[in-house]
Amino acid sequence: MTGAEQIAAFAAHTYQDGVPSDVSDAAHLHLLDAIGVGIAASSFAENAGWAGAASAGSATLLSGGTAEPGAAAMINGALIHSLEFDDTHIASVVHGSAVAASVALAATELVEGSGRDLILAYVIAWEVAIRLGLAAPGAFQTKGFQVTSVGGAIGAAAAAAQVLGLDQQQTVSAIGIAGGQASGTLAFLADGATSKALNPGWAARTGIEAARLAQAGMTGPASVLESTFGVMNVFADGTKGTEPLLATLGREWMTPDAAFKLYPCCHYIHPFLEAVEKIMAQGVSANDINSVMALVPPPAAPLICEPWARRQAPVSGYDGKWGLAYCMALMLVDGRVDVGSFEAAPREDVIAVAKKMTWKPMEDHRFPARFSARIEVETTNGAFSAEVPQVRGAPDRPLDAMDIRAKFVANAGRRFDAKRIHALEQEILSMASAADLGGIAGLLQG
Template identity: 45%
Template sequence: MSAQEPLAVGLARGVRALAGAPLPADVLSAAQDHLLDAIGVGLAGGAAPTSPLGPALGALGGGDGTVLGRADRLAPASAALVNGTLIHSMEFDDTHVPSVIHGSAVVVPAALAAAERQASSGAELAVAVAAGWETLVLLGLASPGGFQAAGFQTVAAAGPFGAAVAAGLLASTDEATLVSALGICGSQASGTFAFLTDASTVKAMHAGWAAHSGVLAVDLATAGVTGPAAVLEDRFGFFASYARDAEAPGRFAALLPGLGERWALPEAAFKAYPCCHYIHPFLEAAERLRDEGLAPDDVAEVVVRVPDGAAPIVCEPWERKLTPASDHDARWSLPVCVAQVLLRGRLTSADVTGIASDPEVLALATRMRAEPWEDSGFPARFPADLRVRTTDGRDLHATVDDVRGSASRPLGADAVLAKFRDNAEPVVGAARADEIAAAVRDLRALDDVRELTALLRPAA
């Protein structure tokens, strides 16, 4: 990439080059695992009591695109919208920790919709998923923490670009058209954190809208709509508007030559709990204290040291976090989620139902207070520091250096498969879950992705 070349041109050229070679073995394995995890989480999200968008499906029109767990068929962009929303709806989808990107909730629905329309192979789907993921990570790493500080969820703002890369590769889009699609994405980026104020459920749609935007951007560019090539670095461009970071274009330019040489997807973290990822290490710390003999009645006070970048999301305002407006709202409440684990030793999808009105959980949450943690290492890692003063005067302490499931502490393929089964089997049954898992785990053997997407709908 020359010094004067727009960043989107270098990105389009780089991702198109990825389609010309097989994925490294570890990247292919990671793409398969994250695809499987996303499908399982999306199936569970569609079956949840508070599943979003269900009543709205009729307004989205018909088509041939698969909707996870449903017989409904939608146009590809609409299918991506619904599936991304379902995958993101339970806060159970994966994250690349340093870039704070929920990649699969955007890239997987966009790639599935595009691959199904094109009758792409499983190998082509895997490349599209990996390329979309790498795009999102580069965008997040260009301004770590910058989007959140400006009030935007990173995956919502950056998501359309990753989705467009995935959809564009599967459509064999030429370089100029893909550049225009990326330019169009800059006018579709969105997703503020305002949902935290009143527990709005629109947050689940952040990933779905990003997936929809990327698929639609490729369609529009293919039809002749143009977008600015300098969409990322322009004075009114993506980084200036959404991260307010003048140095971000330079960081992105420095990262771009590593595309296809250094892969981020194998580093992405799987979630072990259905709540905001920033809370996870605190839940593990609470589990450790329980395992060491701490009983709920022993707790006099809990002090959590919280990274400065995470506190606005999971701790502020503290009074509201102590009384979440709904079970959905409770997924972003550090005190309520930690209280659930201290009280019962677990936080599963079933445990979230009713948690916002559980008197024992809420009472224990009031015994907590938060302190700032300036030198935590966040967001390069998600750590936790939890102290408990007991009723008999003991001081107990548990720390977690980085979240479980991250690159430093991988979950492992067997655990990913077990999580998929837990999510998928109640929806599709054990036999169909086995078929889905087998198809994803041997993705390169699929000549037509429609063999997989057929398994994601109810049996005829």
């Protein structure tokens, strides 16, 4: 079988047989987190224009109101990803929920499906995208592509195809069509453009539109993953790792391994923020800092260290989310890094601290299997150091479910009152038993 045929078979079996209870439990928590982040993102003024720029339809928008399904999937995916607060499968570097939640919600509403339909589609999209990222670790990024948007489009097509009732051959075609439309570069890094948020949104839209086109008779290449001009050769470094990973679909479940984010910035920066917190716990403040040296895994450096002058003094609040020095300085100055930290223009008091920082390559790293950090700090009171071998929220350093629920409450609280937040939380956490999506749609649209 080709890769697309393997994925189609997995999707069909999963949609029919369901998923293990621990996978379902994890999916509900990740869905809660994603929707909360999307709601918070919709409260930001800079998102208001494009978050409402959609043609009329009946699919729910996290920003309130409705749009046609493809547009809703795109906008919701962009909202969830726009704060850099959405979850990540660390080893594959896939931000799966931005794609999976968006395509699952739009496709399920399109057919007036159930909560079970949504959860299964969500898991299918996640599982497929993870495999493609793991098949070529770091290769997508080296070529300038975001694996979330490329692999996400394939997963989204497989998920949407099941919800829409496509047969095996139609699902293969949907995957082929989606592979032909996959995209999403890292060019935003050049000037801090906010368009990175669109990458998973476009993947979600690609998935649902590919499924609808296949349902209407369009065909897509069955060898879209492994052919000479296929996804893995064009976007990554070949197909060597693809087949064995796709063979694990349905046997090994990887969605529960995705990591939740504690800070709304690039996930590579998170362990450094924890390292700063460790230094601060020893009584060090921003005023004490003479210098900070960050030891960075080399594959992470292009995103969070280059060019260093802009990672110290970003051109916008959004650009600051990829500034290792700026984010560490924010933690030192404010004692926190939260969604409000990047709402305004970069601050001179933070930049002044960031300019005392530099970086060098970390030699003994296991990136991307681990997001690790080490810092060496010189202060007016002596030298300090801190190391974080693995980011919090990863499978081997999991967060408690109550932490995730508290994050949801804080994010949803930017738009909703406590009564609606509680009702929405209960609706999402019991999604698999919902006969339809009327409950969640009413709470989000109102």
